[in-house]
Amino acid sequence: MTGLKVELENWHRERFEGIDSSFMPYFSKGGWEGWLQVEWAMYLNSQDYDVLREEPIYNNNQRADLVINKNIPRGDNQVFNNIAIEIKCQSIYNSQDQFLESVKSDINKLKELRYYWSKLMVVVAIDDNILNLLRRENFLIRMHTNLAFGYRSV
Numbered sequence: 001m002t003g004l005k006v007e008l009e010n011w012h013r014e015r016f017e018g019i020d021s022s023f024m025p026y027f028s029k030g031g032w033e034g035w036l037q038v039e040w041a042m043y044l045n046s047q048d049y050d051v052l053r054e055e056p057i058y059n060n061n062q063r064a065d066l067v068i069n070k071n072i073p074r075g076d077n078q079v080f081n082n083i084a085i086e087i088k089c090q091s092i093y094n095s096q097d098q099f100l101e102s103v104k105s106d107i108n109k110l111k112e113l114r115y116y117w118s119k120l121m122v123v124v125a126i127d128d129n130i131l132n133l134l135r136r137e138n139f140l141i142r143m144h145t146n147l148a149f150g151y152r153s154v
Contacts, residue, residue, distance in 0.1 A: 004049070004068060004083060004120070008151065011043050012142050033089045036124065037065055040085075044068065057084060057117075058109060083118040086110055090125045099130060110154040119154040 041051040055067040068083035086106035090099045103123055110119040123139060125131055131148050135141055139150035 004044075005151070007044060007047050007049070008040075008122070009142070010047075011040065015039070015043065032091065033065065033087050036087055036089055040066060058112060062109060064109075081118070082116065083120060084110060084113055085120045085122060087122045088124070090123075090127060090130065092126070096127055096130055099125070099127075100133065107154055120151055121154050122151045124148070125150070 037053050041053055044051045050069050052067045053065070054063040056062065057064050057067060064084045065087045066085040068085065069081050086109060088099065088103045088106060094102075103121070107121050110121060113119060121139075123130075123134060125134065125148050131141060131150070134150050137152065139152045141148050141150040
């Protein structure tokens with residue numbers, strides 16, 4: 001999990017910080033979580049991770065946004081290293097309450113996974129109140145102009 005967090009930090013520095021703030025995807029009415037899923041899948045695949053999108057890993061067949069290393073063969077003494085990632089991206093069309101409720105819902109989904117899963121909740125937000133709440137919930141926050149990228153293990 002530590003290596004993955006380092007790669008997300010690298011992505012933030014290499015790719016995300018280069019986006020002009022006037023072209024930020026949070027202006028997109030349809031949401032932009034899908035764009036971020038594809039962006040990370042491509043980036044992490046280039047860093048030798050095995051990345052699957054929209055993978056049904058929950059008991060009720062709900063899908064995780066990203067699953068890392070599920071298809072990597074494991075030796076007899078290797079520790080499980082599956083990582084489930086849920087992503088929430090705020091847009092200017094989300095209310096603060098709607099957005100926070102969707103984050104809580106994804107955290108609860110992650111908590112349902114069995115012990116051998118590593119779990120990461122990633123949030124991209126534009127609202128200062130939300131960022132302050134996330135900090136209180138131990139999210140590590142990285143700023144980019146008026147947008148913040150944050151994550152925490154669940």
